[in-house]
Amino acid sequence: METRALGDTGQESTVLTFGSIALNWLEQEGANQMVELVLDHGVNHFDVAPTYGDAELKLGPKLRQYREDIFLGCKTQEREYEGAARKIDRSLDRLGIDTIDLYQIHGLEYEEELDTITADGGALDAIREAKAAGKIDHIGLTSHGDPDLILDAIDRIDDLETVMFPLNPVVAGKDDSEYDYEAVLERCESEGIGTLGIKAFAKGSWPSTDELAEADRPYANWYEPVDTPEAIRERFDFAAAQGLDTVVSPGDPKLVKMVLDAASRFEGMDEARQRSLIEEVRHDDSPVPEQLHH
Amino acid sequence: MAADVPETVTAALADRQVEGQVCLEAGAGVGNTTAGLLAAGAKRVYAVTNDADHAATVRERVGDGSADRLVVVEADLRATPLATDSVDLVTAHGLCNVLPPADLDAVAAELTRVAKSDGRLVVDDYAVPPADAAVTRLFALENAAARVVDGRPALAFYPPAVLAAVFADHGWAIERKATLLDPVPWTEAHLNAHADVVREYAATLPDSLGEPLAAMAEDLVAAIGSERAGTMYSLAFRLGDV
Numbered sequence A: 001m002e003t004r005a006l007g008d009t010g011q012e013s014t015v016l017t018f019g020s021i022a023l024n025w026l027e028q029e030g031a032n033q034m035v036e037l038v039l040d041h042g043v044n045h046f047d048v049a050p051t052y053g054d055a056e057l058k059l060g061p062k063l064r065q066y067r068e069d070i071f072l073g074c075k076t077q078e079r080e081y082e083g084a085a086r087k088i089d090r091s092l093d094r095l096g097i098d099t100i101d102l103y104q105i106h107g108l109e110y111e112e113e114l115d116t117i118t119a120d121g122g123a124l125d126a127i128r129e130a131k132a133a134g135k136i137d138h139i140g141l142t143s144h145g146d147p148d149l150i151l152d153a154i155d156r157i158d159d160l161e162t163v164m165f166p167l168n169p170v171v172a173g174k175d176d177s178e179y180d181y182e183a184v185l186e187r188c189e190s191e192g193i194g195t196l197g198i199k200a201f202a203k204g205s206w207p208s209t210d211e212l213a214e215a216d217r218p219y220a221n222w223y224e225p226v227d228t229p230e231a232i233r234e235r236f237d238f239a240a241a242q243g244l245d246t247v248v249s250p251g252d253p254k255l256v257k258m259v260l261d262a263a264s265r266f267e268g269m270d271e272a273r274q275r276s277l278i279e280e281v282r283h284d285d286s287p288v289p290e291q292l293h294h
Numbered sequence B: 001m002a003a004d005v006p007e008t009v010t011a012a013l014a015d016r017q018v019e020g021q022v023c024l025e026a027g028a029g030v031g032n033t034t035a036g037l038l039a040a041g042a043k044r045v046y047a048v049t050n051d052a053d054h055a056a057t058v059r060e061r062v063g064d065g066s067a068d069r070l071v072v073v074e075a076d077l078r079a080t081p082l083a084t085d086s087v088d089l090v091t092a093h094g095l096c097n098v099l100p101p102a103d104l105d106a107v108a109a110e111l112t113r114v115a116k117s118d119g120r121l122v123v124d125d126y127a128v129p130p131a132d133a134a135v136t137r138l139f140a141l142e143n144a145a146a147r148v149v150d151g152r153p154a155l156a157f158y159p160p161a162v163l164a165a166v167f168a169d170h171g172w173a174i175e176r177k178a179t180l181l182d183p184v185p186w187t188e189a190h191l192n193a194h195a196d197v198v199r200e201y202a203a204t205l206p207d208s209l210g211e212p213l214a215a216m217a218e219d220l221v222a223a224i225g226s227e228r229a230g231t232m233y234s235l236a237f238r239l240g241d242v
C-alpha cells in the first residue's frame, strides 16, 4: 500500500489509516482477526479513542504483538489539564503500551474550547507534559468543526503536528467558508502539518429517528456510508487524490474489507473524474433551480 | 459569494486571465459561469441570455454583493447591444449544445464582433454522448418534440474539433483543450430538467400528441434514474494571428 510522509513527523503512513472504532462491535477473536487482516494489507497507521466503547481494550493484544509495525493515534475530548492527564494514563493502561505515537485533541468545535485547551491548566499542558515524559510522541488535533477554527488552532498551537478533518466530494463542492477544509489542507501542506481525512465514505445523514430507529440502521457509522465496492473505491480514490496524507477507514467493520481493497489498489484519480464526483453530489441540496447543465 | 461555483467552471477559468477583465458570459443560464467570473475578480460581467427567467435568476443569485460589476443583458446572442471591440474575455459554458448549427455560426460571428482584437474565448461543452448511453434516448425525445413544435432541434452536441473549426473560421486560434468532466454525471435533477423541456413542448401540442410525449419523457427518466456518460470539454482561444 502507498505510504506518504505524515507532515514533518518523520512517520511514513500508509494512505489508509485503520479507524479502530470498528473493533468495538467485534468479539475479541473477531477483533484480532480484523487487525491481522488490516496488517496483512500493509496498513501501518491506526487510530483509536477512549470514547469508542471497548475499542482500546480490543486493540490491545494485537497492538502489543505488533507494536513496532503500528503507528498509533489516540485522542481525548478532555479540555482541561486534570482530565487530559488522566485520560492519557488510562488509554496507555487500556492499550497496554508505554507510548502513544500521536495524541490528538479530539472533536474541537468551539472557540471557547480552544481557549480552555491552550490556557494555563488546559489540556495542552497535560499533553506537553506527557510528551516530555515520553508517554506520547506527537501532538495532533481532530475536528469536523468550522475550518476557520481549525486554522486558528494551527496558529495558536505551535507544536501541532497533525490535523484530522472531513473531506469528500460533498464538502469539496461547497464554496462557503464553513466547508472550506481545502484551506485547511493547503495551510497544513505549507506548514508541514500531517493531514488525516475523515468522512470520506459519508453518503449523507441518516434519516430522522422517526423514520428509521437508531437500532435499525444497517451500519454503525454516525452517518450513512456508501457501501458498494465501486462507490467505496471511488470515495477512497477521491479523498486520497486531494492530497491528504492518509484517509481514515469508516467505523463499521462490515465496510473495512472493501476499504482495504480500495486502498491497496489506489492509483490516483484524474481531475476530470474528481470534478465528476463533485458535480454528481453538488445538486443533492442545491438551492439553484433545476438545470440542464453542469 | 453565496453561489457555489461548479468545479467545471473553476477548472475552465483557472488558467485564464479573469481579474480586471471585461467579460461576456454568452448564455448565462442560471449564472454558474457569471458567478465564477465575478469570484475570479472580473472587472465587469455582461451576462447575456434571451430567457427572462434566467435573467431574473442570475440577478437574484449572483447580483448580491457584486451588483456594481454585473450587467444582466436580455438579448439574442446573434445580435447583442454590446459595442464592437469591447470585451476582453468571452465565455460560453454549456451554450453551444442548445444552439442548432445555423445559430451557432451567427452567434460565433457576434461574439467575435464584440471581442477586442486581442480577446480571449472559453468554450465549454459536451462531447457527443456515447451511442449506448441511456440519456441519448431522452435527448432524442427532446429533439423530436422540439422539431415537431419549432421545426428545429433543441440540442446539438458538437465534437470539440467541430467547435474549434467554427470559431477558427472567425479568426480564433486555439490555445488549449482540457477535459472538465469524465464521465458526465447525469443526475436525476438533470434528467428531470430535460424532461421538463419535453413537457413544455408537449404542452403546446394537442393532447393526443402532447400527452404521449410527456409520458414517454417521464418513463425515460424513471427508467434511467441517473447515469454517468460522455465527457465535457473546455476549449480556450485567442483572437488574432494564428
Ligand SMILES: C[S@@+](CC[C@H](N)C(=O)[O-])C[C@H]1O[C@@H](n2cnc3c(N)ncnc32)[C@H](O)[C@@H]1O
Binding pocket: A292, A293, B026, B027, B028, B029, B030, B031, B032, B033, B034, B048, B049, B050, B051, B054, B075, B076, B077, B078, B092, B093, B094, B095, B098, B099, B103
Ligand atoms: C444552459 S444555459 C448555459 C449555462 C450557463 N452558461 C451557466 O454557466 O450557468 C444556456 C443559456 O443560453 C441561453 N441562450 C440560448 N440561445 C440563446 C440565444 N440565441 N441568445 C441568447 N441566449 C441564448 C439560454 O436562454 C440559457 O440561458
